[in-house]
Amino acid sequence: xxxxxxxxxxxxxxxxxxxxxxxxxxxxxxxxxxxxxxxxxxxxxxxxxxxxxxxxxxxxxxxxxxxxxxxxxxxxxxxxxxxxxxxxxxxxxxxxxxxxxxxxxxxxxxxxxxxxxxxxxxxxxxxxxxxxxxxxxxxxxxxxxxxxxxxxxxxxxxxxxxxxxxxxxxxxxxxxxxxxxxxxxxxxxxxxxxxxxxxxxxxxxxxxxxxxxxxxxxxxxxxxxxxxxxxxxxxxxxxxxxxxxxxxxxxxxxxxxxxxxxxxxxxxxxxxxxxxxxxxxxxxxxxxxxxxxxxxxxxxxxxxxxxxxxxxxxxxxxxxxxxxxxxxxxxxxxxxxxxxxxxxxxxxxxxxxxxxxxxxxxxxxxxxxxxxxxxxxxxxxxxxxxxxxxxxxxxxxxxxxxxxxxxxx
Amino acid sequence: xxxxxxxxxxxxxxxxxxxxxxxxxxxxxxxxxxxxxxxxxxxxxxxxxxxxxxxxxxxxxxxxxxxxxxxxxxxxxxxxxxxxxxxxxxxxxxxxxxxxxxxxxxxxxxxxxxxxxxxx
Numbered sequence: 001x002x003x004x005x006x007x008x009x010x011x012x013x014x015x016x017x018x019x020x021x022x023x024x025x026x027x028x029x030x031x032x033x034x035x036x037x038x039x040x041x042x043x044x045x046x047x048x049x050x051x052x053x054x055x056x057x058x059x060x061x062x063x064x065x066x067x068x069x070x071x072x073x074x075x076x077x078x079x080x081x082x083x084x085x086x087x088x089x090x091x092x093x094x095x096x097x098x099x100x101x102x103x104x105x106x107x108x109x110x111x112x113x114x115x116x117x118x119x120x121x122x123x124x125x126x127x128x129x130x131x132x133x134x135x136x137x138x139x140x141x142x143x144x145x146x147x148x149x150x151x152x153x154x155x156x157x158x159x160x161x162x163x164x165x166x167x168x169x170x171x172x173x174x175x176x177x178x179x180x181x182x183x184x185x186x187x188x189x190x191x192x193x194x195x196x197x198x199x200x201x202x203x204x205x206x207x208x209x210x211x212x213x214x215x216x217x218x219x220x221x222x223x224x225x226x227x228x229x230x231x232x233x234x235x236x237x238x239x240x241x242x243x244x245x246x247x248x249x250x251x252x253x254x255x256x257x258x259x260x261x262x263x264x265x266x267x268x269x270x271x272x273x274x275x276x277x278x279x280x281x282x283x284x285x286x287x288x289x290x291x292x293x294x295x296x297x298x299x300x301x302x303x304x305x306x307x308x309x310x311x312x313x314x315x316x317x318x319x320x321x322x323x324x325x326x327x328x329x330x331x332x333x334x335x336x337x338x339x340x341x342x343x344x345x346x347x348x349x350x351x352x353x354x355x356x357x358x359x360x361x362x363x364x365x366x367x368x369x370x371x372x373x374x375x376x377x378x379x380x381x382x383x384x385x386x387x388x389x390x391x392x393x394x395x396x397x398x399x400x401x402x403x404x405x406x407x408x409x
Numbered sequence: 410x411x412x413x414x415x416x417x418x419x420x421x422x423x424x425x426x427x428x429x430x431x432x433x434x435x436x437x438x439x440x441x442x443x444x445x446x447x448x449x450x451x452x453x454x455x456x457x458x459x460x461x462x463x464x465x466x467x468x469x470x471x472x473x474x475x476x477x478x479x480x481x482x483x484x485x486x487x488x489x490x491x492x493x494x495x496x497x498x499x500x501x502x503x504x505x506x507x508x509x510x511x512x513x514x515x516x517x518x519x520x521x522x523x524x525x526x527x528x529x
Contacts, residue, residue, distance in 0.1 A: 005486060005489035005490060005492075005493060006489065007485070008480065008485045008488065008489060010479050010480070010485075011485070022476050023455075023456060023459060023475045023476045023478065024452050024455075024456060026455075027451065027452040027455035027456060028448060028451075028452050030451075030455065030488070030489070030492060031448050031451035031452065031455075031492055032448065034489065034492035034493055034496060035444075035448075035496060038493065038496045038497075038500070042497075042500075042504070043500075043503065043507070046507040046510065049507075049510055049511065050510060053510060053513075054510070078430070079432075081506070082503070082506060082507065082510070083430075084430045084431050084432075085430075085503055087428075087430040088429075088430040088431055088437055088440055088441070089444065091427075091428065091430065092440070092441045092444045092445075093444070095441070096444070096445060096448060098423070099419050099420060100419075102418065102419045102421070103415065103416075103419035106413065106415045106418050106419055107415050109413065140424070140425075141423070141424050141425030142423035142424040142425060145423040145425070146423060147421035147422060147423045147424075148421065148423075148424075149424070154413050154418050155413060328428070329428045331423065331425045
């Protein structure tokens with residue numbers, strides 16, 4: 001057994017809007033995190049072995065040919081007992097995470113919503129628009145089995161969706177995103193500092209910001225910039241804005257808008273960012289959104305996106321299946337199509353010059369101590385990322401790392 | 410504040426058809442309940458660990474003291490280790506199935522062997 005274990009839930013970074021968490025709620029999150037880690041580290045590798053040693057050979061024998069695509073792998077795997085166990089455990093763990101996170105928030109929802117309302121009152125940095133309805137891509141199924149998605153309320157004007165999301169995030173990411181869950185935002189800022197040290201954006205848009213975990217590292221890194229965070233969901237934005245205020249970040253504006261209808265003029269931003277956003281949208285939104293981004297960027301401006309990498313021609317069949325799994329079984333329906341889209345073609349079609357496109361990989365920026373010790377055991381080395389990663393420094397990696405693509409206008 | 414049914418809302422189903430992975434949905438139901446019971450036992454065990462640590466330190470044990478308890482790094486590591494070991498114990502059969510899959514040569518059937526020996 002690995003001697004390095006995930007941090008305990010009491011180590012989660014707290015802020016002025018964090019819910020009170022009892023001893024037993026903490027213990028529940030601890031168990032669920034360990035359960036999630038166990039099935040990921042001990043059981044999941046076994047499903048690959050089951051695929052290679054019995055599922056694929058049985059298919060070959062029955063059909064006189066090899067498996068052709070990940071849909072065939074999915075259908076062949078569904079009868080495998082080890083896979084069934086892994087998938088059912090993963091599913092149940094996710095449901096328990098959602099239930100536990102929601103319960104923590106629901107039992108103190110009045111108090112938390114009042115605290116948020118007090119932090120939000122009279123601030124022109126929170127702009128909600130009741131005309132914005134949940135976009136179709138959010139409304140059809142609840143992403144990653146989060147009941148009510150980002151936009152539902154239990155009481156008028158509450159912060160349920162945002163607060164429950166943040167409360168349970170630790171279980172699913174198992175502490176790999178740093179104490180505040182902002183590992184991707186911190187990674188992004190570090191990437192910019194290393195690659196483009198002279199880039200000093202004055203006006204920044206973070207699209208699909210959610211509760212703002214990855215927005216605040218941007219705000220921190222560019223204290224003189226005007227930062228605008230956009231999301232479609234009011235309860236999530238109420239929470240995000242109050243959270244940023246409670247953490248002392250006054251210089252960020254949270255605006256409710258759909259990515260399909262952004263209320264900003266042309267040439268109005270120096271940097272437009274999305275972080276793990278597109279996979280929860282749609283083909284139409286990606287295409288229209290990238291065009292709109294091109295329009296909203298000032299000449300010389302930058303757009304950057306942390307997202308699932310596209311499949312490469314040589315991405316193995318098993319990896320295609322496991323990477324598409326969330327689309328079929330974790331209510332991330334667009335995830336699969338996004339793997340197949342060529343983001344460079346999409347960016348070019350949106351108006352960006354092909355010679356202005358780039359991609360790469362960036363590594364989670366994790367604070368030293370328990371989180372970093374733990375995260376260093378988790379590195380995912382996917383072939384697409386390896387190729388995109390021009391740091392050529394795999395051995396020294398300390399945590400998760402992410403694919404990103406972008407362009408200069 | 411508006412009265413809400415906390416338990417019903419916490420249990421809310423996410424929008425979208427739930428996938429079932431076991432061949433029989435009844436197995437999935439029992440499995441899911443078993444995992445939830447296992448979770449609650451782990452919660453109880455961590456609470457007991459806290460009580461023991463408070464007693465050992467000569468501190469008063471109360472609900473407030475238990476909720477306020479924060480394990481130091483060593484205690485946190487020991488508690489996480491307990492969770493890891495506990496999960497290993499309850500998933501024993503699956504680990505043994507996985508081991509059998511890894512080492513097919515170690516899966517000789519005792520029944521076949523008994524018949525073979527008897528026939529010799």
